[in-house]
Amino acid sequence: MSKNDLAAEYCTLLGAENVLTEEADRDRYAHDRLPFATFRAREGAKVGTLPRLVLRPATSDEVREIVNLAAKSDSPVIPYGSGSGVLGGIIPLQNELMIDMQRMNKITKFDAENNLVTVEAGMNGEAFEAALNAKGYTSGHLPQSLTISTVGGWAACRGGGQESSRYGKIENIVVGLKAVLPDGQILEVRPLPKRATGPSVLDLIVGSEGTLAIITEVTMRIWKVPSDEKALVLALPNRASALGLAKRIMQAGLHPRIVRLYDEKEAAGRVKGIAAFEERPVMANIVVCGDAPIVAAETELVRGFAREFDAVETETRPFDEWRATRYVSITKQWLDRGFYNDTIEVTVNWSQVNSLYETIAAKIAALHPDAHFSAHWSHVYPEGVCQYMTLRLPPMDQNVALPLHSLMWEIAEGETLAHGGSIAHHHGSGLFRGGWMDGEHGVGMDVLRKVKDAVDPANLFNPGKLGFATREGAVNPFQARGQNE
Numbered sequence: 189m190s191k192n193d194l195a196a197e198y199c200t201l202l203g204a205e206n207v208l209t210e211e212a213d214r215d216r217y218a219h220d221r222l223p224f225a226t227f228r229a230r231e232g233a234k235v236g237t238l239p240r241l242v243l244r245p246a247t248s249d250e251v252r253e254i255v256n257l258a259a260k261s262d263s264p265v266i267p268y269g270s271g272s273g274v275l276g277g278i279i280p281l282q283n284e285l286m287i288d289m290q291r292m293n294k295i296t297k298f299d300a301e302n303n304l305v306t307v308e309a310g311m312n313g314e315a316f317e318a319a320l321n322a323k324g325y326t327s328g329h330l331p332q333s334l335t336i337s338t339v340g341g342w343a344a345c346r347g348g349g350q351e352s353s354r355y356g357k358i359e360n361i362v363v364g365l366k367a368v369l370p371d372g373q374i375l376e377v378r379p380l381p382k383r384a385t386g387p388s389v390l391d392l393i394v395g396s397e398g399t400l401a402i403i404t405e406v407t408m409r410i411w412k413v414p415s416d417e418k419a420l421v422l423a424l425p426n427r428a429s430a431l432g433l434a435k436r437i438m439q440a441g442l443h444p445r446i447v448r449l450y451d452e453k454e455a456a457g458r459v460k461g462i463a464a465f466e467e468r469p470v471m472a473n474i475v476v477c478g479d480a481p482i483v484a485a486e487t488e489l490v491r492g493f494a495r496e497f498d499a500v501e502t503e504t505r506p507f508d509e510w511r512a513t514r515y516v517s518i519t520k521q522w523l524d525r526g527f528y529n530d531t532i533e534v535t536v537n538w539s540q541v542n543s544l545y546e547t548i549a550a551k552i553a554a555l556h557p558d559a560h561f562s563a564h565w566s567h568v569y570p571e572g573v574c575q576y577m578t579l580r581l582p583p584m585d586q587n588v589a590l591p592l593h594s595l596m597w598e599i600a601e602g603e604t605l606a607h608g609g610s611i612a613h614h615h616g617s618g619l620f621r622g623g624w625m626d627g628e629h630g631v632g633m634d635v636l637r638k639v640k641d642a643v644d645p646a647n648l649f650n651p652g653k654l655g656f657a658t659r660e661g662a663v664n665p666f667q668a669r670g671q672n673e
């Protein structure tokens with residue numbers, strides 16, 4: 189079917205105003221926040237192609253009809269939330285049809301009795317959280333990208349919010365969904381507490397990044413906004429003591445709403461003028477919350493644990509300043525100034541985290557004298573932690589910077605696998621991390637490929653992402669990465 193014929197059919201289905209054909213419109217949907225693409229764009233180069241058309245459905249039925257027509261014309265599709273992903277998940281490789289979910293932006297059911305909310309996938313995160321707050325509730329999922337991401341994008345990427353130590357990641361918060369499959373069927377998972385009915389279909393879709401299904405609606409847990417909280421800012425002598433404290437808190441069964449640990453470098457810019465950090469340069473921000481008696485009891489417990497790790501409690505200014513700017517992108521500030529800034533979030537067990545940090549820090553330092561490496565830890569669990577690393581090079585010739593950037597990724601992801609960790613905690617895999625997916629899953633990746641082939645035999649849904657095959661004639665420019673581990 190010609191491009192014009194397909195566009196005409198979609199205009200009949202959605203209305204002409206919801207079928208974008210102009211190059212400038214299609215260009216807006218051709219990239220997300222993948223830092224590598226920003227580096228290339230500085231020299232006028234592009235990663236991937238333009239989408240063939242941008243389609244803007246308003247209902248699950250319209251999504252289904254889009255998919256049916258796409259299947260009939262053998263046209264691959266990519267669901268688009270709001271393009272805040274940082275791994276190239278929405279980048280078209282072969283002029284795929286882009287399905288912009290943002291007209292599906294309503295809360296369809298608020299169920300206070302069961303602590304559940306049902307929301308269309310394209311709803312903006314900030315608008316969603318504001319609507320819940322207006323009723324006295326929160327979803328507990330507050331990513332730094334809250335204002336620029338959608339609820340469906342969170343579920344598609346297995347995202348993590350800043351309060352994950354209390355509420356969990358999105359896979360712990362999403363309990364039901366509606367999604368359109370490549371064959372046009374609508375899959376519904378009812379929002380029930382737990383099941384013992386075989387492997388979880390919900391878990392297969394959450395995190396599938398548009399490769400198995402287009403999520404049109406999710407049902408999420410909600411919680412009353414805590415009535416009270418207490419923030420503790422602690423100065424600690426070294427990273428090991430801060431990590432030990434977080435482990436102690438989580439293994440004691442506490443669920444603070446915030447646990448943020450900063451290494452010396454990331455703490456330095458936040459603690460200027462506070463004497464406690466002169467001898468103890470590592471910072472922990474811990475916020476407990478709930479009803480007042482719980483807050484009082486947990487505060488005393490945390491203070492007791494803090495003493496075990498030689499921590500000194502100090503003023504809360506660093507935490508207050510972080511909270512006031514918690515949705516602002518630090519990477520963007522560096523990118524705007526011509527730096528090569530990137531972030532990599534991985535997961536390891538507690539037993540490996542100190543070695544992981546030190547090994548990567550040493551290897552990055554050996555790579556280039558101006559290479560920056562720092563980390564913070566803001567998602568903590570009884571068994572381990574997410575290490576969120578910032579890697580940066582100053583403005584320099586791209587011919588030097590891009591190979592170094594690539595080596596930094598190889599070091600960070602390679603060492604994570606060597607330490608038994610996972611290559612991604614909450615940003616997903618997208619296009620950029622595909623090369624590491626075999627190292628991540630081993631035989632499990634064969635299982636996932638078989639599932640993909642069975643659910644989407646024509647490879648219509650977001651081809652080439654998550655380490656899955658591209659369609660004939662298309663290339664994943666990053667596929668060779670991760671092959672040296």
Ligand SMILES: Cc1cc2nc3c(=O)[nH]c(=O)nc-3n(C[C@H](O)[C@H](O)[C@H](O)COP(=O)(O)OP(=O)(O)OC[C@H]3O[C@@H](n4cnc5c(N)ncnc54)[C@H](O)[C@@H]3O)c2cc1C
Pocket residue numbers: 220221266267268269270271272273274277278289309310330331332333336337338339340341342343344345346347348349350396397398399401402403404516517518614615616618650653
């Ligand atoms: C400054 C900044 C801070 C960030 N902070 C965080 C953070 O704290 N925590 C975190 O988890 N992430 C964070 N991210 C990453 C990003 O915001 C998340 O991955 C987010 O979940 C993506 O949502 P989106 O709606 O923009 O999705 P998009 O970028 O549009 O899409 C991402 C992927 O999901 C797929 N997808 C989108 N919608 C659907 C759908 N309805 N059905 C099926 N597949 C779909 C796309 O095809 C693509 O593969 C950050 C990004 C930036 C730029």
